[in-house]
Amino acid sequence: MAIATNLGFPRIGANRELKRAVEAFWAGKLDEAALQQTASEIRRENWLFAQAAGIQHIPSNDFSFYDQILDTTALVGAVPARYEHSGGMLNSATYFAMARGNTSVPAMEMTKWFDTNYHYIVPELEPDQIFALSSTKPIDEFLEAKALGVHTRPVLVGPVTYLLLAKSTDGHSSTLPLLERLLPVYEEVLQQLAAAGADWVQIDEPMLAMTLSDEERRVFGPAYAKLAAAAPSLKLLLATYFGDLRENRDTALALPVAGLHVDLVRGAGQLEQLLTKLSSGMALSLGVVDGRNIWKTNLDGALATVETAIAALGTDRVLIAPSCSLLHSPVDLAIEETTLDAEMRSWMAFARQKVSEIATLSSAVNAGRASVQAALAKNTKAMESRRTSPRIHNPKVKERLAAVDDSMLRRKSAFHSRRQLQQQALHLPAFPTTTIGSFPQTTEIRKARASFRRKEVTPEQYQQFLREEIARVVRFQEQVGLDVLVHGEPERNDMVEYFGEQMEGYVSTKNGWVQSYGSRAVKPPIIFGDVNRPTPMTVEWATYAQSLTDRPLKGMLTGPVTMLQWSFVRDDQPRSDTCYQLALAIRDEVVDLEAAGIRVIQIDEPAIREGLPLRREDWAVYLKWAVESFRLTSSGVTDTTQIHTHMCYSEFNDMIASIGAMDADVISIESSRSRMELLEAFVQYKYPNEIGPGVYDIHSPRVAATQEMKGLLAKAMHVLSPDQLWVNPDCGLKTRNWPEVEESLAHMVEAARELRQAAKV
Numbered sequence: 001m002a003i004a005t006n007l008g009f010p011r012i013g014a015n016r017e018l019k020r021a022v023e024a025f026w027a028g029k030l031d032e033a034a035l036q037q038t039a040s041e042i043r044r045e046n047w048l049f050a051q052a053a054g055i056q057h058i059p060s061n062d063f064s065f066y067d068q069i070l071d072t073t074a075l076v077g078a079v080p081a082r083y084e085h086s087g088g089m090l091n092s093a094t095y096f097a098m099a100r101g102n103t104s105v106p107a108m109e110m111t112k113w114f115d116t117n118y119h120y121i122v123p124e125l126e127p128d129q130i131f132a133l134s135s136t137k138p139i140d141e142f143l144e145a146k147a148l149g150v151h152t153r154p155v156l157v158g159p160v161t162y163l164l165l166a167k168s169t170d171g172h173s174s175t176l177p178l179l180e181r182l183l184p185v186y187e188e189v190l191q192q193l194a195a196a197g198a199d200w201v202q203i204d205e206p207m208l209a210m211t212l213s214d215e216e217r218r219v220f221g222p223a224y225a226k227l228a229a230a231a232p233s234l235k236l237l238l239a240t241y242f243g244d245l246r247e248n249r250d251t252a253l254a255l256p257v258a259g260l261h262v263d264l265v266r267g268a269g270q271l272e273q274l275l276t277k278l279s280s281g282m283a284l285s286l287g288v289v290d291g292r293n294i295w296k297t298n299l300d301g302a303l304a305t306v307e308t309a310i311a312a313l314g315t316d317r318v319l320i321a322p323s324c325s326l327l328h329s330p331v332d333l334a335i336e337e338t339t340l341d342a343e344m345r346s347w348m349a350f351a352r353q354k355v356s357e358i359a360t361l362s363s364a365v366n367a368g369r370a371s372v373q374a375a376l377a378k379n380t381k382a383m384e385s386r387r388t389s390p391r392i393h394n395p396k397v398k399e400r401l402a403a404v405d406d407s408m409l410r411r412k413s414a415f416h417s418r419r420q421l422q423q424q425a426l427h428l429p430a431f432p433t434t435t436i437g438s439f440p441q442t443t444e445i446r447k448a449r450a451s452f453r454r455k456e457v458t459p460e461q462y463q464q465f466l467r468e469e470i471a472r473v474v475r476f477q478e479q480v481g482l483d484v485l486v487h488g489e490p491e492r493n494d495m496v497e498y499f500g501e502q503m504e505g506y507v508s509t510k511n512g513w514v515q516s517y518g519s520r521a522v523k524p525p526i527i528f529g530d531v532n533r534p535t536p537m538t539v540e541w542a543t544y545a546q547s548l549t550d551r552p553l554k555g556m557l558t559g560p561v562t563m564l565q566w567s568f569v570r571d572d573q574p575r576s577d578t579c580y581q582l583a584l585a586i587r588d589e590v591v592d593l594e595a596a597g598i599r600v601i602q603i604d605e606p607a608i609r610e611g612l613p614l615r616r617e618d619w620a621v622y623l624k625w626a627v628e629s630f631r632l633t634s635s636g637v638t639d640t641t642q643i644h645t646h647m648c649y650s651e652f653n654d655m656i657a658s659i660g661a662m663d664a665d666v667i668s669i670e671s672s673r674s675r676m677e678l679l680e681a682f683v684q685y686k687y688p689n690e691i692g693p694g695v696y697d698i699h700s701p702r703v704a705a706t707q708e709m710k711g712l713l714a715k716a717m718h719v720l721s722p723d724q725l726w727v728n729p730d731c732g733l734k735t736r737n738w739p740e741v742e743e744s745l746a747h748m749v750e751a752a753r754e755l756r757q758a759a760k761v
Contacts (some may be wrong), residue, residue, distance in 0.1 A: 002310065002318040004362035005057035005285060006050060007202065007239055007261065008155060008325025010351050011064055013042045014332050017067050019519040022065060026100075026519075032092060043141065045533040047150040049352065054359035057237075058201060060152035061138040062325060065092075066099045066518045067113075067119035069165060072157045074097070080124045080169075083637045090134045092499035099518055104623065109167070110517060111697065112610050114206060114242050116292070117524075117566055119517035123166035127173045131185045139192045146197060150727055153237070154193055158205035159227075160582065165207075179219055187230035194231035202229070202237045202260070206324075208252055209243035209263070210614050217251045225710045233579075237261060237285060239542045241324035243614045244270040255412060257748060261285035264305060265292075267321035271305065275312040283316075284309060287323035288361070289354050290669035292570045294329065294512070294526060296349045296384075297357045299364075299379040306365055310709040320361050326351040329450040329511035330523075339510040346414050350512070353504070367384040387572070394504070394530035403579050409631045411639065411663060414690050417666060419637040425599060425640045426552050430759060431713075431752040432483040433691070433728050436646050436668060437556045437602060438495075438732035439488035439742060449493065466491050467544060472549045480742070481749040484600055485553045487545035489734070493523075495558045495604065496566040498738050500525030503585055504532040506567070520735070526568045533585035536592045543596045554644065555593040560586055565607035578626040583632040591636045601643035603634055603664070606731075609647065609655060623636055623658045630662045642666065648694075648731045654683045668692035670730040671712070680719075691720060694730030695751065696744055701736075708750040720761055727752040 012018045021038035022032035043063050050058040064071050074095055079085035082105050083094050099121055101107035109122040113623040138154045145152040159182050163175040193201055197326035205220075228236060235258035241641040244267025245252055252260055253274075254467060260278070264271060271286075286309055288302040308543060309318050333350040333485050340348070349357060354380075363372045386392070411418065444574070452462040473488030476748050492498040500506040506525050513521040560582035569578055593601050608630075613622055634643045645662065659667065693716045696704040716725060727748060 001116065002055055002315045002320055002362055003056045004358050005319045005321045006055050006059055006326065006355060007204075007241070007287075007291070007321060008062035008327050008357075009046045009050070009060050010060065010329065010331050010515065010523055011042060012328055012331070012513060013038075013046075014335065015511065016513055016521055018042055018065075019521055021381045021467065022519045024211070025095070035092075039065065040144065041240045044148060045143065045146050047148060047152065050355060051150050052471045053352075053355050053519060055355060057202075057319065058145070058150060059155045059202065059325075060141045061154045061316075062327070063141065067093070067118075067120045068155075068157055068163070069113075069123065070095070070099055070108075071135070071137060072136045073123050074164050074687045075119070075133070075137065075164075076182060077132040078123055078129060078166075079126055079134070084105075085134075086746060087132065088134065089136070101424060101697065101702045104700055106702060107697060107700045111382045113211075115610055115612060116242075117516055117522065117607065118489040119515075123162065123170050125163075125166045125170050125175050125178060127671065128358070129178050129180075129181065129721060131182050133185050133188050134385070136192070137194055138189055141649060142196055142198055144195060151198040152198075153202050155204065155239075156186070156189065156197055157286065158203045158207075159183060159223060159661055160216070160240075161205045161207040164216065170561070174432040174627055175221055175756060176216065179223055183226050185225060186227060190227060190231040190234055191372075192479050196236050196686065198234060200235045200237055202239050202240075202261075203257075205252075206239075206241050208240040208245055208248045209267070211247065211616055212248060217248065220251050220255060224255040224257060227526035231629055235259065237283075239285070241266075242289075244265055245274075245617070246270075249273065249277070251589075252280065252595055253282070257282070259283035259319065260283055260462055261287060261321060262322040265290045266680060267621060271309065275309060277374070278313070283319060284313060285321045287321050289322040289357050290571075291322035291324040291326050291354070292328045293571060294333075295348060295353045295571055296347055296382055297354070297482065298383055299357065299360065299376055302361055303369075304359075306361060306531075310365060313753070314352045317363065319366075320365075322354055322358065327353055327430060328352060328514060330509065330513075330514055335511045336509050336747055340507065343385060343389070343391075344507060346382045347528070348526075392529035392572070394532060397530040397532050397584075400584055403569065404580065404584070404632065409628055409635060411635050411637075412637045413645075415663065415665065418642075419690075421638065421640045422599075422642045423478060424663065426484075426642065427646065428483055428552075430722065431755050432486040433727045434482060434554070434668075434747050435477075435486055435729055435745070436732045437486050437489055437604070438492070438553070438734035439486070440736055440738050441490070441734045442738070445469060445490050449663065450700065466541070470545050471548055474545055474553075476742070478549060478551065478758050480745050481550065481712065482745070485545070485549055485551050486543055486556060487553065489556060489647060489732075491541060495732075496563055497523055497525045497536060499558055499563060500527075500567060501600075502535070502537045504534055505581075506531065521528070522566065524567050527564075527570050529570065531581040533587055533588050537589055539589070539592050539596050539598075542593060542598050546598060553594075554599040555590075557586055557603045558591075559599065559603045559605040559608075560627045560633055561611055562605050562607040565611050577627075579629045581633065583629040586633045587636050593636045594641050599640065600642045601634075601637070602646060603630065604646045605662075606646060606648045607658075612655065619655070626660050627658050633665065633746075634662075646670065646724075646731075648712030656687070660685065660687055660689070666690040666692060666726060668694065668728050669718075669724065670734070676741075687720070687724070688728060690724045693727040695727060696729055698729050698736055698744075704738055704747065706747040706750045706754070709748055710754060713751065722755075727755075
C-alpha cells in the first residue's frame with residue numbers, strides 16, 4: 001500500500017492561539033504551565049486531525065515555540081556563553097533570550113529560511129564547540145502523541161544542514177569539522193526515540209537542494225552511516241525540499257536510509273532519473289502537493305506522477321506527501337466561508353485541505369480511482385473553472401506591460417547628479433536620521449481598526465482617529481530630532497496586505513495566517529489575476545502628514561518583488577510577468593506621490609534576496625527581472641525626488657552588484673544583530689549611493705545605548721565614507737511599544753549628533 005504522509009503542519013493554531021499564549025507569557029500575564037497547555041492542545045488537534053484524515057506517517061516535533069533551528073540549538077546544547085547556560089536541560093527563559101534577547105543580553109542573529117519568508121535563529125558555534133543533549137523535546141512529543149493513540153514520525157533538522165546554516169563565532173572557521181562532535185547527540189536522540197517505540201524518523205536535509213562543495217557532499221555518507229547504525233530498528237526518511245537534487249542526487253541516493261523525500265513541485269523534472277537510480281531497498285516519498293502555495297492540487301496530474309512511480313517501484317515503496325512542510329500554508333480554508341466567494345474558495349487549499357488531498361491521492365492508488373471519484377470530479381471542475389474564469393485576465397494590463405521599454409527602467413540622470421539636486425532640495429545634515437516607516441501598532445490602533453471593519457464606527461470617525469495618530473507620530477519625531485519623518489502607518493494592517501486590498505487581481509483572507517518568525521504571523525494576500533491599481537493608495541495619508549511639518553516626510557510603499565514574494569502568487573503565468581504588473585501599479589503610486597509634493601519616497605524590498613533561486617546558476621534570470629521591476633517602479637520621478645529602499649534579515653553580500661544596479665538613492669539594511677557583518681560586501685564592491693545600516697535591533701525588547709550605536713556606525717565607517725551614511729533602526733517599529741521606541745530613537749539621534757560633532761560637520 002502507498003503511504004499517505006506529511007512533513008510538518010502549521011504550529012500557530014487555527015486562530016493564532018500560540019501567538020497569543022506566547023506573547024502573554026512574555027508579558028508576564030500567563031505562567032509557563034498555561035503556555036505549555038496551549039501548546040499541547042494545538043499539537044493534539046493537529047495529530048488527531050491528521051489521523052482522522054487518513055494520514056499514516058504523521059509528523060511530531062514539527063511544533064516549535066519559536067523555530068525549528070533554535071529548537072535544534074537547544075537540543076544539542078549549543079548555547080552561546082553570554083546566556084550563561086550552566087549545562088543540563090535548557091529552560092524557557094534561556095530559550096527565549098536566545099530568540100529575542102532581554103534587558104541584559106542581545107538576541108542571536110536571525111535570517112531567512114532558504115527562499116521563504118520564514119525566519120530562523122542562526123546558530124553561533126565556537127571552533128571548539130561542545131555539544132550535549134539539552135532537551136528531550138523530540139522524545140517528549142512522540143510520547144505525548146503516543147498517549148493519545150497517535151503513532152507519529154518524529155522530525156529532526158539534519159546535522160549537516162544545521163551546521164551549514166550555522167556561523168562560527170570567529171567569523172571564518174568552517175563549521176563542518178564540528179560534525180564529529182555533533183553526531184553523538186543525534187545518535188543519543190535516535191536511540192531514545194527507538195526505545196520510546198518510534199519506527200520511522202524524518203531527518204530534514206534541505207541543503208541538498210543547494211549547490212554544495214565536494215567537501216560538503218562528502219560528509220553526508222559517513223554521518224548517515226553513524227546515524228543508521230545508532231538505532232538499527234529505526235527507518236530513516238531523508239527529506240529534501242525547496243528544489244531538485246541535481247548533482248547532489250547521487251549523494252542522497254547512496255545514503256543508508258530507508259526512504260528519500262523529494263520536492264516534485266519545484267523539482268518536477270527529477271523523477272525519471274530518481275526512478276532509474278533508486279536502490280532496491282529505498283522508498284521514495286513524492287512531494288506532489290504544493291506546501292508553499294494555496295492553490296488546489298491538480299489531482300489528475302498528481303495521480304499521473306504517483307502512478308508513474310508505482311509502476312517502477314510498486315506501491316509498498318511509495319509515500320505520497322506535500323512538497324515540503326505545510327508550515328508555509330494557512331491552516332484551514334473552511335474559516336474563509338464568509339470572506340471568499342464560493343468560486344474563489346473552490347480554487348484553493350490550505351493546510352487541512354492539502355492533508356485531505358494527500359489522503360485522496362493515497363486512496364485513489366490503493367483502493368482505485370472509483371473510490372474517490374466524486375472528489376476527483378470536483379477537483380477537475382475547479383481546475384477548469386480557474387483556467388477559464390474571466391476574473392483572471394485583464395487585457396489592458398497585458399497591453400500596458402507589452403509597451404514597457406528601456407527608457408522606463410532608468411532615472412533621468414546618474415546618481416552623482418541627482419544627489420546634488422536632492423541635497424539642495426532637502427537640506428539634510430551629515431548622518432541624517434530617519435526610521436524605516438512603521439511606528440507601534442498599539443492596542444488602541446488595533447481596536448479602532450477592528451471597530452471600523454465591524455462597522456461600529458463611521459468612516460469619518462475612523463479617519464479622524466488615524467489623523468490624530470499620525471499627528472502624534474509626526475510631533476514625536478520632530479521633538480526627538482529626526483531629520484526625515486514618516487507618518488507611522490497606523491492605517492496599515494500589513495505592508496503587503498494593505499496594498500493588496502487596494503489592487504485589482506488580489507484577494508485577501510480573514511484568517512490565512514502564516515508564521516514568519518516566533519510569534520509573528522503574516523497574512524499574505526492572494527494574487528489570482530492580472531494586477532492593476534485603480535486609484536491612489538497612500539497619497540492622502542502622506543500629504544496630510546507632510547502638511548503637519550516643515551521637515552521632509554517619506555512616502556512609504558512596498559516594492560514589487562516583496563509584493564510578489566510575500567503574497568500567494570498565481571501559478572498560471574511566469575512570476576516575472578506578475579512582478580512587472582506589480583511594478584507598473586506601484587509606479588503609478590510613486591508618480592502620484594511626487595505630484596502631490598512628497599520628495600522622499602521609500603520603496604521597500606526586504607524580500608529581494610529571499611527571491612533568489614537556491615542554485616547560483618539560476619540567479620541571472622531572476623536578478624534581471626527583479627532589478628528591472630524595481631527600476632520600473634522607481635524611475636518615473638524627477639531627479640530631485642529621493643528614492644529609498646529597505647532590506648532586512650537577508651544575506652545579500654553575494655548579490656551586492658545587483659543591489660547597486662537597483663540605483664536607489666538610499667538603501668537601509670538590517671545589520672545590528674550581525675554587528676555590521678553585512679557590510680563586508682562593501683569592502684570589495686564600492687557602493688556608490690547612500691546607505692543606512694541599522695544601528696539597533698527592533699525585534700528585541702532591549703534598548704541599545706548611544707555608545708553602542710556609535711560603535712556600530714564606527715564599524716560602518718571602516719568600509720563606507722561618512723557622507724554616505726544614514727542613521728536608522730534595523731526595521732519598522734510596529735512590533736515595539738512606545739517607551740522602547742522613545743528611548744531607542746532618542747539614543748539614535750544622540751549618536752548621530754555626536755558623530756556630527758566629532759566630524760565637525
